[in-house]
Amino acid sequence: MKKNKNLNYISPLGYVAKISKWVVLLTYTLIATFPLLWLTISSFKTNFEIETSPFSLPQKWMVENFVSALSVSGLSRYFLNSIIVAVVATILNLFVTSLASFAVARERFPLRGVFFTFSTAGVLIPIIAFMVPYYTVITRLGLYDSLIGLIVTYSAINIPISMFIVSSFMTSIPKELEDSAEIDGCSFWQRYSKIVFPLAKPGIVTAGTFSFIYCWNEFIYALLLTSSRSARTVQLAIRFFTSQFRTDYAGLYAAIVLTMLPTVAVYMFMHDKIISGMTAGAVKG
């Protein structure tokens, strides 16, 4: 609709604008995608090829790199840790925030507005500033170097953003359904579990996607709250790969590609939801 279709005469300036428009777009496409593309292609090369012809396609696509990445580094254990942490933390986060969102969005109670502000204000705080208290709390609870420690921490960190997404979604569900269900004898819990939760699924899925990506990619608190293989996540593993692989760049790149796969896969299926969820929070429709 905003296209300037019916201009018969295109001025020289118009041509310049048109060309520079595409130059900007293609240049930025290169900036945004080249590093990832280069990494992915390099992960299929031999080390010799990476050094001698960094910009060519591999002579032979070395799938073996991925096999050796998994076996050399013990990556599979870190993968398992990351999956457990990201999935369980996300489920826990969605469970508690959907309960609270239900109360905020569907019920009236004293200090409701205060509670909502309290539960979402955390998005403004740089979580990194809490290094000392997180470390001491987790240590005192005896959760240092455990998956549970990371799970609790991540699910708590993500409460403000999830509360925002899930409660605004629940607010938009029409009240009538619930009212008639209540007349039919639906209890408080059933109104949550049988009516509002299922109807809020799109919002809950969006919040869960954000949570999963956050948990999978988180680095600082994984670094601070774990110390051994039994609890470390893939993000820490990548960091230590550098010393493990030493000169095996192909193996290192293959390992990094493997750690990116889960979030890229989620993005491939959910990009519209992720982008609209992201902008709904920041832009007033």
Next chain:
Amino acid sequence: MAHYSTRNKKNLKYIILFIMPVTVLLLAFYVYPIFSILVLSFTKWNGIEPLSFIGIKNFIEVFTDTVFRTSIKNNLIWAFSAAMLQIPLATLIALILAREVKGWKTFRTLFFLPNVISLVALAMLWKAMYNPEFGVLNSFLTIIGLESLARNWLGELATALPAVIISYQIYIGYFMVIILAGAMSIPSSLYEASKIDGANVWQQERFITIPSIRGVLVTAGTLAVAYALRQFETTFLLTAGGPANRTPVLGLYMYRQMAGFHYGVAATTGILMIVLGILVTTGLQRVFGKSDAASDSFQ
């Protein structure tokens, strides 16, 4: 309405039960930490011995520490680059895509892609690309005949900080998406009317788009600056603060203090990071007007 109040009274215990888990977690992971670092910032504590109150000594210590001052300066450089590089570039791209150029959705999806990839993976990737011996950047310069420009990007004083900051620009897509959503929510009737009045593309952008997305631009700018002030991973992994302590940021300074068991100083750094964030972002909103903040749209 009497019906409602009795119903609410009956429900109140369920409501309390429903908001309890979130409340407990927020108290433990948001409220307690704020008070904790506030108190700890006035103490000397190594995590084992009982803590002792030392007044404002930590604050004096950090402000007289050149590494801390470098860190604040670097954070402000990061913030400046966010405001002067990320936001203008994101706006430019968003305005082009908002005109629904061919394949705009694909571009949007591609540009946002790096944002779902971890800072660690991208930092390791950049580290490999900046590598002085067989990094792609130097190879590329050699191929196009500019071998003299090839250098140890992350190891030299002059290029280390710019190299780290540039590596972060791959995340611009985040702000682009926010600005794009703002620009696309402008009613197309405004553009049609202006076209009848003979406005060209530049005039439309200048007099319709930019004023309409002012609030969104402030939001994106505030977010970009806020993120710049909480940097950690990129610096930690690319340079670890080197060479010669030229590149540290507050997050890294805090981490080093923690690693050295100076919990009081680390907490002080945390408090100052939060205060700096509040000062800079409210300052921005003072100057550029209110943002369409996330929490505004509820209720």
